Amino acid sequence: MQMKPQQLKIELGEKEAEGIYANMVMIAHSATEIIIDFARIMPGAPKTKVQARIIMTPAHAKLMQKTLEDNLKKFEKQFGKIKIPGGPGGLHGEKIGFKTSENGDEKSD
Numbered sequence: 181m182q183m184k185p186q187q188l189k190i191e192l193g194e195k196e197a198e199g200i201y202a203n204m205v206m207i208a209h210s211a212t213e214i215i216i217d218f219a220r221i222m223p224g225a226p227k228t229k230v231q232a233r234i235i236m237t238p239a240h241a242k243l244m245q246k247t248l249e250d251n252l253k254k255f256e257k258q259f260g261k262i263k264i265p266g267g268p269g270g271l272h273g274e275k276i277g278f279k280t281s282e283n284g285d286e287k288s289d
Contacts, residue, residue, distance in 0.1 A: 200218065200231045200232050201220055201231075202218035202219060202220055202231055202232070203219075203220055203221055204218070204219040204220065204221050204228065205217070205218055205219075206219065206230075209238070212237065212238070213235055213236070213237065213238075214235070214236050214237070214238055214240075214241040215233065215234075215235050216233070216234045216235075216236075216241075217230045217232075217233050218230065218231050218232045218233075218234075219231055
């Protein structure tokens with residue numbers, strides 16, 4: 181006898197439903213975890229603060245990557261190609277918004 185997969189009900193609280201705006205992502209990893217920090221950079225501000233941290237297994241990060249790629253393809257099919265300001269390096273050619281360290285440890289400025 182084959183069991184039916186159980187439908188998972190996901191609850192979204194009021195605070196979480198508001199969402200968190202982030203325009204900077206920092207990613208670090210260890211042998212067993214991927215750590216993703218989301219921050220918000222304000223023009224002219226000398227520093228920023230992490231708004232949210234997500235920690236997941238490498239396997240879940242890989243699944244998230246595939247899901248994100250699929251959704252970006254659907255988005256571009258509906259709304260057109262996403263243009264990154266300043267070309268591949270980011271805004272004004274600077275590499276902002278994405279940082280990783282060489283050894284996988286967290287990096288902070």
